[in-house]
Amino acid sequence: MAYLPPHKRHSSGSDPAPPTSSLRSLSLSSSPRGRHHLRPSNNKIIHAVGCVSRWSPLPPFSSDSDDADSFRLEPFACDRVERNTGAKPLVISFSSGSAEAAAAAIAERFLQELLAAAERQRAMAHDAPNKDEAAEEVVKLCLVARVGKVLFQPGGSQVSLVSLRNAAKAGNEGSKSQVRKSFYTNVPRECFEDMEQSAVKLMGLAFDSSKEHYHVKIFDKHLSDSTMSCKCTAQKDGKLAIHKVELNQIRQLVEDISCLSKDLDLRLMLSTKRILKNIDPQVENAIQSLVFSAILDPNVKGGLRWPLGKESVGQRFSIVGVWHTNYKAFKNKTLRFKLRHADRFDHRSSTGEVSNEVTFKLTGISNLLQVSKQQIDS
Numbered sequence: 001m002a003y004l005p006p007h008k009r010h011s012s013g014s015d016p017a018p019p020t021s022s023l024r025s026l027s028l029s030s031s032p033r034g035r036h037h038l039r040p041s042n043n044k045i046i047h048a049v050g051c052v053s054r055w056s057p058l059p060p061f062s063s064d065s066d067d068a069d070s071f072r073l074e075p076f077a078c079d080r081v082e083r084n085t086g087a088k089p090l091v092i093s094f095s096s097g098s099a100e101a102a103a104a105a106i107a108e109r110f111l112q113e114l115l116a117a118a119e120r121q122r123a124m125a126h127d128a129p130n131k132d133e134a135a136e137e138v139v140k141l142c143l144v145a146r147v148g149k150v151l152f153q154p155g156g157s158q159v160s161l162v163s164l165r166n167a168a169k170a171g172n173e174g175s176k177s178q179v180r181k182s183f184y185t186n187v188p189r190e191c192f193e194d195m196e197q198s199a200v201k202l203m204g205l206a207f208d209s210s211k212e213h214y215h216v217k218i219f220d221k222h223l224s225d226s227t228m229s230c231k232c233t234a235q236k237d238g239k240l241a242i243h244k245v246e247l248n249q250i251r252q253l254v255e256d257i258s259c260l261s262k263d264l265d266l267r268l269m270l271s272t273k274r275i276l277k278n279i280d281p282q283v284e285n286a287i288q289s290l291v292f293s294a295i296l297d298p299n300v301k302g303g304l305r306w307p308l309g310k311e312s313v314g315q316r317f318s319i320v321g322v323w324h325t326n327y328k329a330f331k332n333k334t335l336r337f338k339l340r341h342a343d344r345f346d347h348r349s350s351t352g353e354v355s356n357e358v359t360f361k362l363t364g365i366s367n368l369l370q371v372s373k374q375q376i377d378s
Helices: 080-087 101-126 162-178 191-204 281-292 364-373
Strands: 036-038 048-057 072-076 092-093 138-154 179-184 207-219 228-234 240-259 265-277 317-331 337-345 351-361
Touching: 048 101, 048 162, 048 191, 072 162, 080 138, 092 351, 101 138, 101 351, 101 364, 138 240, 138 364, 191 317, 191 337, 207 240, 207 281, 240 281, 265 337, 281 317
Parallel strands: 048 240
Antiparallel strands: 036 048, 072 092, 092 138, 138 179, 138 265, 138 351, 207 228, 207 317, 228 240, 240 265, 317 337, 337 351
């Protein structure tokens, strides 16, 4: 049988696997185990020491533990999860009640943890020893809000209102929960288009930019806990030009909120972006070789393919994934609103997905957190 490159191994429209940023499994909290640590995931999700990752329903469970008439669990149509687990994931829904007071309480709690997480990150950066590394990392704090759907996945223990109540009650101790949760960021097309009109108008945002990028994911065996992501643009000659190179972001704080009176849920996340500068010549040459060998092809998943034998450099560097993204961004002085259409392909599993994603980058708060501890109004 002739060799078929991974990019040409098209799966049917019903069998793509979870994308690298659309469906991510995580426990409900993190525990410190070193400078940072990895979830057991091909996506290399990194959590900082002391990272809090928590889930809350809005409105919250009642105090008398009898929510049978108000809350219920319903199956959610998500083929990727069903193929992996053999069952549909579940979402929690609510019949009646007010969420305003609870929303204020969540905001106040998140504010205090946000300030604490930023302080931990600054202290860690200040105390980090000077090392002769292959590249210099420029670290930036980034606070974002994403819309999507909180999914509870079958497998392991049974998902029930009792187990979810215990998970919500666990708070910062949520890592002890057996509930498997993910945040699915693929927004339905009709919601995606409606949010462009409504959010821009309500928030007084002005058009900022519209761009197309290719993200080439490269694995370096000398960086076993990270993946390099090369953000590239296509040139007139059909080649890619590298805009910047980043390592996996490190999550500092994650708050997932099931907004039971709305069609979509919310994720608030503080993370540190790691941009590589002054890259070691050997690493830089390998990156350039892999990126410049890419062939633009709209007929393959991710939009890129490689000639036979060009997907790796020696035994050290290899392509592990590609993203083809188109986005529009709007902004004001404190906020950047991003609508992104992403076509992703994972070389390790030969699967991919197309998704529509909505992100609010809270640039004003991020800038304040970056420089010093601030009293930010909740």
